[in-house]
Amino acid sequence: MDTTLYPQLDDVNAISTAFGEAGYICTPRIATVVYLAAALNKPILVEGPPGVGKTELAKTCAEVIAKPLVRLQCYEGLDEAKALYEWKYGKQLLYTQILKEQLGDILGGAKGLKESIQRLHSTGDVFYAKEFLEPRPLLRAMEQDDGAVLLIDEIDKADFEFESLLLEVLSDYQISIPEIGTIQARSKPMVFLTSNDTRDLSDALKRRCLHLHIPFPSIELEGRIVTARVPELESQLSDQLVRFVHAIRELDLKKAPAISETLDWARSLVLLHANQLDSGLVHDTLNVLLKYEEDIVEAEGQLGKLLKIADGL
């Protein structure tokens, strides 16, 4: 166990408190998994609906342990050259051109082909050295001297093959570059992978990670999150708002509002100096909460009922 690297993460309760102070209210579940990840040196695979704070968890973790956050955003077609490393081909080409003259010096006085080749061999693979290597996020995270947080965001968007590419990084914290050899991580980073569940990830990948599913929060928890994130909001209005959002999630919607939408809404209400949820206000600001026209229509149809629930009736 590498307690020296991330001393902030060696106790479940301490994690809860530290994350709370950084503005991330985490359930005991989340704290336990973060603790285990630090203690077992394993990546965390965070799943859950969009907007429940998966990415935020990694960012907060970086903040709490005060280490740089290295982020890799995944997309279809993401490959080795964008994620791991790339050779600086231009530089290599340029250098070969410039060094052509030097070649004469090295080979000068060599007798026969065999000796020339031997002399060339003795110079080593100069063009495939670290100086010609362009590190991409994964390699960069491995090269941090004293720890980092590596966030591999929306891994489900990347291709199936890319997952296999990640396996070496995730299980051994190393990257093999054929021309150079294996590069070991200087210090093991905390790794977070997030997934929106658009497709199943491979078993091999899952096996290397701790699994954390973050669902929509309970009313009580969401209330605490709103208070932590938007302290300007009056507590009475914040209660009302959270109950309203929970009622709206019960509706038959295309996309239920997540925590990030709740927070956006809370912030807009603060800007509007609102102190009470009423039908006019909700009508005007519902588009912050709901992203589809048909959802808005659906919710507006039931506004009376929703407001009643929000008032705790």
Added chain:
Amino acid sequence: MTPATGSSQLLAFIKFLRGKDVPVSPADTLDAVHAAGLLGYEDRTTLRDGLAAVLAKSTFEESAYREAFDLFFAPQHPETNTLGDAKDPQETSTSEEDNHQNNNAPANGSAASLEELLQNPTAQDDPALAGLMNSALMNALQNGDEGTLAMAIEAAAEMAKVDEIRLFTQRGQFTRKLLDALGEAALRDAAIEFEKTQPKAFKEIQRLRENLRHRARDRVERAYLVHAAGDTEDFLDEALAEVRLANISPHQMARMRKLMDRMARKLASRHGRRRRKKRRGQLNVPMTLRASVATDGIPFNTHWRQIQRKRPQVMAICDVSGSVAAYAKFLLMFLYALQDVLPRTRSFAFSSSLGEVTDWFSDFPVEEAISRVNRVYGGATDYARALSDFSDLALQDINKATTVIILGDARNNNSDPRLDLLAEIKAKCKRLIWLNPEPRLAWGTGDSAMLPVTQHCHLATECNNLKQLERIIDTLLSAMHGN
């Protein structure tokens, strides 16, 4: 729970989990033991959360895991408490009396009462009874020492070979064996002896015996769940896969769902997302440049972005009229369980008129979607109308990457099924598959137009149980991703 009994319990739990269809690898087991060691066994919720992260790798597995955890690590022996609370009034009064007699009695009145009750010279002179009173088991039982009790029960379970239980009906027999191995016979003898002479002590002994029996039965039932329930489940699954889909009764649906999900997962992982490499498309500049280093910067060998993403599409057309509705349900369920490898499935339902029902399946849970389909499109079959509706709706979207699956019995009430439309579909698509729930021998009998239909399909096959369905979809997927 102490760490020592804890980790052996943990191993048993993992075996139990595997029986519940949660695959746990040896590496996961190691991690689980580490995690449990770090978290400790004291706090049940923390342990449950922590082990969930290590052992359950998806939401499906997580719900199975939680269920299993609650079942396996049932809150510790509630019967110790419930029995104490649920004493009948008479008994309560006696223990109250005891407390009156002896004010120094510990808070746990019932635990000390047997010794109290046996402050009787005759009993103390009886060597057998004295031995019984001093046995570790009795002490543990009376003092509520869970650790010692658990260990004694484990040891006795080993002796009685409780883990060999295979049938549910063997529970009684194994419980008896376990109790005998525990040395419960001595308690029984004592009970018989006291029944007449010392009613208070008799009651107390009976209470302890009851407690012990509960624990023993728990242990045996757990052994059954861990070691035998899996076999029975497999047997039931196996049987269910071969039952005609129309005969599956509602109470078997839950098991059926699970079975289908599992098959779908198996198929999905087998067929993955295979990609074909091609020498065409966009130039891979870095690769080409890199290769050109060898040829003095002249791009002699070109490299291409070789990944060709296949966009297979399935269109499923299902007859939902009375005779075939049950089969349609399972076909659609299966296709939607395969979203992972068949992300662009479109579904259509018809009996007389035809409509697209794709959105229902993305918006509603499968059962709900299917009942909607049946409500809206149920009725008498008309293939001619259905096929022409389909042509209007989707013919323009069919291309050489499209597989069209039609599920129906091809019984068109003796009217013209418009096979020309079918031929047109066949010409445009990659594969046209007709699934008929009727056995092959019945094809072409009565008003069945199945025989001419077969000529217009790439594949026409009988499909009426889950096994056949799985096999068909397997070939479908390999044809789709293979070439």
